[in-house]
Amino acid sequence: MTVVFFILFILLSIYALTLIWLASGFIRTPLFQTETDNVLPITIIICARNEEKKIGRCLKTIVQQEYDISKIQIIVINDASTDSTAFQAEAVLKNSNVTYKIITNPQQKGKKQSITYAMQFAANELIILRDADTFTYSFTWLQSIAEFYKKNSPDLIIGPVAIADNSGPLWALQAIENNVLSVMNCGSAFYKKPFLANGANLIFTKTIFQKVKGYQNHIQIPSGDDVLFLEDVKKIPGSSIQYLKSIESIVYTYPCLSFKSLIKQKVRWAGKFKVNHNKFNNLMAVLILLINLGWLLSLVYGFLVPQNGKLSLFFVVLKLLIDFLLLFLASRFLKNKGLFWYALPVGCIYPVYACTVAIATFFTKPNWK
Secondary structure, rough: OOOHHHHHHHHHHHHHHHHHHHHHHHOOOOOOOOOOOOOOOEEEEEEOOOOOOOHHHHHHHHHOOOOHHHHEEEEEEEOOOOOOOOHHHHHHHHHOOOOOEEEEEEOOOOOHHHHHHHHHHOOOOOOEEOOEEEOOOOOOHHHHHHHHHHOOOEEEEOOEEOOOOOOHHHHHHHHHHHHHHHHHHHHHHEEEOOOOOOOOEEEEEHHHHHHHOOHHHHHHOOOOOHHHHHHHHHOOHHHHHHEOOOOOEEEEEEEOOHHHHHHHHHHHHHHHHHOOOOHHHHHHHHHHHHHHHHHHHHHHHHHOOOOHHHHHHHHHHHHHHHHHHHHHHHHOOOOOOHHHHHHHHHHHHHHHHHHHHHHHHOOOOOOOO
């Protein structure tokens, strides 16, 4: 068992050093704040399927932005919804004075094909992807994106996404995971090695979309309009990808309300990682799984063999401490109310959750809306 613990501590050291490296990149990325009234023509594309309860808030927080409304074009793709999604979208947009287009697919096409079709109607060079179940608190979300793009001229901007405030351990689990991933995302982008992106707040130019031929390389895969698209952009010589570290630019999404729906969501997302050839991404996934599995084994071993409990306890506590420090750093940027109260219980639950997701990914087929 000593050899096993030796291997576990080696893995934990690699885990810690990797997280320190990424956290350093996050810290060194300056916080962007809007200073001027730069206004650029922007096209916002929103895919929606059966989102009648959420698309209204999404669109309202867009048309209420402190931005020249004449510079905004909104394209909503209603992907064969069986509810009143299109009606709810129309109700908000028809009285907004914004230029808009609602496209209804007679048959479900999926997000990639819907976005590809919508791109031919995009009148502007700067494109923003949003999910229908998202919203913003900031009224300068668009302004921050426009100013950041004008100052830096990136081909792809990774926007921050946070889990909306709620309560309970299930919400905290999702919020903590999201916040930690945001630090890793920002940190990796600082070193020009981005490996994560979220289609709920993704900004890119029409030019780069055309250069990578849209989603042609992975159109057969239902997910990946964010991460796989990111990998395609990275292959373009001279392409610039940046993370927008700005409180104003945060987009909020709703947490899953049951553990079952959360696992299904993660299985869907895992579909894109199976075909993602980013070695760093895959190595991180394996490393995190091994660390969490090792944490569970150490905890069980410590109870079963009390005489060796000190070594087990040391590994368990050290792993929790590393994760807690990363959460502290993330929470300074993505400020979820009351989240720290859940840090310890979520730290103990997360290894079970991570292993459950890994098992479900191999034995469960993704369930799409």
